[in-house]
Amino acid sequence: MARLPGTVQIMKSQCPACGTPTLRFVRGGDSRIADCSSCHGLWFEDGALNDAISSEHDHVDDHSHEVNLGQRLRTSDRQCRRCRVPMEHYQLLSNYRVEIDCCPSCDGVWLDHDEVEQVMHSPLLKDALADLNKKVSWKSWLFQFFTAMPVEYNVQPQKVPFVTWTLIALCTVIFLGNLNGPESEHWILVNLGLNSDSPDPIQIVLQLLTYQFVHGGLMHLLGNMYFLWIIGDNLEDALGHWAFLGLYLLSGMMAALAELLLFDSSQGPLLLVGASGSIAALFGLYLMWFRHASLTFMIVVYQKKLAPHWYFLIWSGINIFGMFTSQGGVAWAAHLGGFGFGLLLGYVLRDHVMRRNPLIAMLNQPEAQIRR
Ligand SMILES: [Zn+2]
Numbered sequence: 466m467a468r469l470p471g472t473v474q475i476m477k478s479q480c481p482a483c484g485t486p487t488l489r490f491v492r493g494g495d496s497r498i499a500d501c502s503s504c505h506g507l508w509f510e511d512g513a514l515n516d517a518i519s520s521e522h523d524h525v526d527d528h529s530h531e532v533n534l535g536q537r538l539r540t541s542d543r544q545c546r547r548c549r550v551p552m553e554h555y556q557l558l559s560n561y562r563v564e565i566d567c568c569p570s571c572d573g574v575w576l577d578h579d580e581v582e583q584v585m586h587s588p589l590l591k592d593a594l595a596d597l598n599k600k601v602s603w604k605s606w607l608f609q610f611f612t613a614m615p616v617e618y619n620v621q622p623q624k625v626p627f628v629t630w631t632l633i634a635l636c637t638v639i640f641l642g643n644l645n646g647p648e649s650e651h652w653i654l655v656n657l658g659l660n661s662d663s664p665d666p667i668q669i670v671l672q673l674l675t676y677q678f679v680h681g682g683l684m685h686l687l688g689n690m691y692f693l694w695i696i697g698d699n700l701e702d703a704l705g706h707w708a709f710l711g712l713y714l715l716s717g718m719m720a721a722l723a724e725l726l727l728f729d730s731s732q733g734p735l736l737l738v739g740a741s742g743s744i745a746a747l748f749g750l751y752l753m754w755f756r757h758a759s760l761t762f763m764i765v766v767y768q769k770k771l772a773p774h775w776y777f778l779i780w781s782g783i784n785i786f787g788m789f790t791s792q793g794g795v796a797w798a799a800h801l802g803g804f805g806f807g808l809l810l811g812y813v814l815r816d817h818v819m820r821r822n823p824l825i826a827m828l829n830q831p832e833a834q835i836r837r
């Protein structure tokens with residue numbers, strides 16, 4: 466059969482999946498890839514799948530997809546369109562539960578329509594699953610034992626998270642201003658913190674933004690900045706820089722409004738500072754979009770990787786307990802208000818974020834097996 470560039474060749478060959486009698490060779494003139502017009506599956510012959518994968522990923526050479534393939538599972542009920550022998554089921558990746566059909570005699574591969582995207586991303590998926598399935602080690606244990614902070618296991622962001630870094634830098638610079646002496650500390654608290662008795666409504670609106678950058682103590686700053694550091698980068702990557710910045714600031718404002726509504730004014734005016742409310746909203750987003758990530762939790766000396774929903778369930782429990790039992794000092798309502806707003810935003814934006822980030826979408830499917 467002669468190949469004519471730019472045209473579609475129809476050939477008499479049965480679709481291995483749906484039995485349609487004709488497959489069409491298309492796809493940019495590559496005569497080794499055919500698609501089925503009825504079920505939209507794809508046939509790859511003579512190593513065409515290797516070439517297609519390696520042309521999408523710089524670090525993949527022409528043969529490495531074969532090492533990505535997981536174990537041979539069993540004989541398939543589909544037949545190779547060329548050799549007329551039953552094909553074999555292979556697991557796509559060792560920690561990814563998708564099965565593809567390969568011909569044992571000619572190296573032809575059949576992919577159902579919904580498998581194409583996953584197979585094309587298999588080198589990325591393989592690296593991501595290796596990161597996510599890392600075990601806790603003596604290093605993560607030592608870190609958490611001495612800092613009381615969780616270790617995060619998630620995919621590496623593709624973009625440089627410069628908004629996250631800038632937010633951390635601004636909070637740090639303003640905190641260093643406190644060290645300039647009691648007068649400067651007082652000025653920062655009164656003017657940049659959120660004061661419910663500020664005389665001017667415009668000033669209160671500005672303070673809804675600025676209070677997010679003010680911290681009362683070093684531990685308050687370090688705790689908040691650590692969480693912003695570990696989860697901000699993935700969220701900024703998923704949303705894009707400016708949407709991330711906008712949602713971060715908006716969340717901080719919503720958290721402050723929750724605190725303003727619920728605080729007890731008989732105890733005097735409210736003075737609110739800190740990034741905790743904004744960061745609590747990031748927890749909500751993270752829980753909705755990164756079910757495959759893990760955060761470690763330590764009970765006395767035992768360290769365990771937890772899924773985000775377990776981790777933040779425990780965190781919310783501590784906050785609800787604190788709201789009903791403590792005498793003030795911590796803005797529990799701002800934490801829970803921010804978290805609730807983050808969950809709502811995370812739910813509303815979920816489809817948009819998954820469309821923008823195919824890798825994250827795949828890791829959110831039940832096919833991805835995460836070991837905790
Ligand atoms: Zn078909």
Ligand SMILES: [Zn+2]
Nearest residue numbers: 545548568571
């Ligand atoms: Zn074959």
